[in-house]
Every structure is written in structure tokens, then in C-alpha cells.
Amino acid sequence: MEIPYTVEARPDTGVPNAKLGVWLFLASEVMLFGALFSSYVLLRTGAAPGTWHHGREFLSVPLATLNTLILIASSVTMVMSWASLKLNNFKQYRVYMGLTILAGLGFMVVKAFEYGHKFELGLFPKSNTFLAIYFTLTGLHGLHVLGGMIVNGYFWGPGAKLWRTQPERFANRIEVAGLYWHFVDLVWIFLFPTLYLL
Amino acid sequence: MSASDVEAIRKQTRVYVGVFIALAIGTILTVAVSYLHMPVALAILIALTIASFKGSLVAAFFMHLSHERKVIYWLLLLTVVFFLALMFIPSLTQWNQRYVR
Numbered sequence: 632m633e634i635p636y637t638v639e640a641r642p643d644t645g646v647p648n649a650k651l652g653v654w655l656f657l658a659s660e661v662m663l664f665g666a667l668f669s670s671y672v673l674l675r676t677g678a679a680p681g682t683w684h685h686g687r688e689f690l691s692v693p694l695a696t697l698n699t700l701i702l703i704a705s706s707v708t709m710v711m712s713w714a715s716l717k718l719n720n721f722k723q724y725r726v727y728m729g730l731t732i733l734a735g736l737g738f739m740v741v742k743a744f745e746y747g748h749k750f751e752l753g754l755f756p757k758s759n760t761f762l763a764i765y766f767t768l769t770g771l772h773g774l775h776v777l778g779g780m781i782v783n784g785y786f787w788g789p790g791a792k793l794w795r796t797q798p799e800r801f802a803n804r805i806e807v808a809g810l811y812w813h814f815v816d817l818v819w820i821f822l823f824p825t826l827y828l829l
Numbered sequence: 830m831s832a833s834d835v836e837a838i839r840k841q842t843r844v845y846v847g848v849f850i851a852l853a854i855g856t857i858l859t860v861a862v863s864y865l866h867m868p869v870a871l872a873i874l875i876a877l878t879i880a881s882f883k884g885s886l887v888a889a890f891f892m893h894l895s896h897e898r899k900v901i902y903w904l905l906l907l908t909v910v911f912f913l914a915l916m917f918i919p920s921l922t923q924w925n926q927r928y929v930r
Contacts, residue, residue, distance in 0.1 A: 645898040654901050658908040665915040673919040692860060699856045703887075707849040710891045714845070717838045806893075813891040820883045823856075824876035828863035 638799045653807040657814050660775075664818050667771065671764045671825070684761040686827045689754055691745060695827045698741045699819065702776075705734030706816040709783075709809045716802040721794055724805075728787045731812070735780040742773050765826055772822060775815045782808050848890045855883045 635641075636648040644651050675683055712727035749755075749762075756766040786808060793801040859879045863872065889895040894905075 640898075644900045646900060651900065651904075654904055658904060661908050661912055662915065665912045669915045669918050672916070673922060676919055676923060692863075696856060696860050700853060703849060703852040703856070706852075706887060706891050707845055710845050711842060714838050714842050718835060810892055813887050816891075817884050817887050820887065821877075821880050824859050824863070824880050828859065829869070829873055829876055 638797070638803060647803055649803060649807045650810075653810050657810065660814060660818075664768075664771070667764070667768055668821070668825070671768065674760050674764060678760065684759045686761065686765065686829070689749065689752075689762065690765070690827050691748075692827055694741055694745055695823055698738050699823050701734050701738050701741070702816045702819050705731045705738070706813050708734065709812045713802065713805045713809050716794070716798070716805055719798075721791075725787065725791070728783060728805075732780055732783050732787060735776050735783070738776055739773065739780075742769065742776075768822055768826065772815070772818055775818070779808075779812045779815055783812070844890060848886050851886055852883050855879050855886075 634648075638647065640646050641648055641651075708727045708730040712724050712731060715721070715723035715727055746766075754762055756763045786805060790804070791801070793804070859876055862875050862879070865872075867875070894901070
């Protein structure tokens with residue numbers, strides 16, 4: 632069965648189905664991360680005076696700054712990969728998408744290094760409330776990065792076959808995969824100051 | 830794709846590079862400000878203002894929200910309303926603890 636409105640916009644919504652679908656998914660993601668952010672605020676404001684541990688006591692600001700720069704760079708390469716397809720330059724698309732995946736990998740390596748260091752010091756989610764919410768939020772975010780890398784990896788490799796038969800449909804797929812990837816970047820933009828700096 | 834479309838995409842790619850530079854500056858600024866040891870409320874206000882600015886850049890340019898269809902804006906408006914409700918829950922809880930016994 633043919634999937635409808637993959638290239639042309641659906642008349643009643645004005646957008647292709649995949650785009651609306653991904654935006655609806657992102658709306659649910661806002662609620663997921665929003666609930667955890669809200670929990671973080673509640674736990675922090677509700678803590679007895681002087682008992683709250685701050686991120687700076689345990690976390691590395693330089694490493695997190697590096698990871699922030701890696702993730703925003705990956706957002707640029709992601710949008711550039713889509714623009715390359717729009718310019719009909721598949722080779723350039725492969726380069727930019729490859730760089731996006733590598734940046735995602737770089738982010739995860741830095742994160743793994745950070746986690747490993749905490750565990751070496753005996754710091755676990757059970758150690759205190761701050762670390763519990765830190766591991767929950769960054770762990771969930773890390774899983775999202777991993778998920779994005781799998782999707783991007785598919786579109787870099789086997790999924791790219793679609794370009795030969797339906798180039799516009801493939802470009803739309805990259806656009807909506809990009810929406811997800813930028814959302815993951817956006818979440819990190821808020822996680823970084825709230826967990827590491829404040 | 831017409832020549833004007835190609836030129837529009839090329840122009841967009843230059844904007845993307847500009848946005849990246851702005852995001853990098855925003856990141857460095859956030860870190861620099863955090864070393865000033867300001868009062869907590871002011872530090873939170875500044876950090877979240879910079880983060881919101883950076884987030885708006887990502888949403889407007891990378892996620893193409895600066896020129897999107899109405900249905901997406903309506904969807905996001907609804908999301909923002911529910912997100913704000915979530916963010917108010919901690920305040921409501923505090924109010925509840927203070928005034929309702």
C-alpha cells in the first residue's frame with residue numbers, strides 16, 4: 632500500500648504527513664522532559680535549606696561546555712545535510728550526515744567519560760537527590776542522542792537508497808529526522824546551564 | 830528546482846553558519862557569566878534568558894519555524910500551554926504547603 636502525502640502537502644494540514652507526525656512526537660517529548668524539569672525544580676526548591684548539592688561540586692564544566700559545542704555543531708551539519716540534498720548534491724549530504732553521526736558519537740564518548748569518572752568516585756544516582764535527577768535527565772537525553780544516531784546511521788547507509796528512486800521523499804525524511812536531532816540539541820541547551828552551572 | 834530556489838538554499842546555508850557562531854558565543858557567555866558568582870535568582874534569570882535565546886535560534890532556523898505552516902504553530906501553542914502548566918506545578922505545591930493545612 633502506498634503511504635499518502637510523503638512529498639506533497641496534505642490539503643487540510645498544509646504539510647506532508649511525516650512532518651506533522653514528527654512534530655506531534657516532539658510535543659510528547661516536550662511533556663516528557665518538561666515533567667522531569669518540573670520534578671527537578673520541585674526537588675530543588677523543596678530541599679531543606681543547605682542540604683541541596685550543586686552540580687559544580689561533582690560535574691566538569693569544561694567537558695560539558697565541549698559537549699554543548701559538539702552538539703550545536705552537529706545541528707549545523709544536520710541542517711547542512713538536508714540543504715545538500717535540496718541542492719542535489721548527494722556526496723555532500725553523505726559528508727555532512729557522516730559528520731553529524733560522528734559528532735553524536737563524540738558527545739556520547741565525552742558523556743561516558745563523565746559517567747565513568749563519577750562511578751570511580753563512588754557517585755551514583757542513589758548518592759544524593761541532585762545526582763539522582765542528574766543521571767535521570769542526562770541518561771534520558773543520552774538515550775535520545777543514541778536513538779538519533781541510529782536513525783541518522785540508517786539514512787547515511789541503507790536508507791539512502793531511496794534517494795535514487797524518490798529524491799524529494801528522501802529529502803523530506805532527512806528534514807524530519809533533523810527536526811528530532813535539533814530537538815535533542817535544544818533539550819541539551821537547557822540541561823547544560825540548569826544542571827552544570829546553577 | 831529553479832535557480833532562485835537554489836540561490837535561496839545557498840543563502841540559508843550562510844544563515845546556518847551565522848546561527849552556529851551565535852550559539853557558540855551564547856554557550857561561552859553562559860559559562861563566563863556563571864563564574865561571576867551572582868545571587869542565585871539573577872544567575873538563574875541570566876542563564877535561562879541566554880538558553881531561551883539559543884533555543885529560539887535553533888527552533889527558528891534549524892527547525893524552520895521562522896516559516897512554517899499554521900498547523901505546526903497551533904500544535905506548538907498547545908504544547909507551550911501544557912508545558913507551562915507543568916512548570917507551575919512546583920509553585921502550586923509550595924503554595925499548597927504554605928497556606929493549605
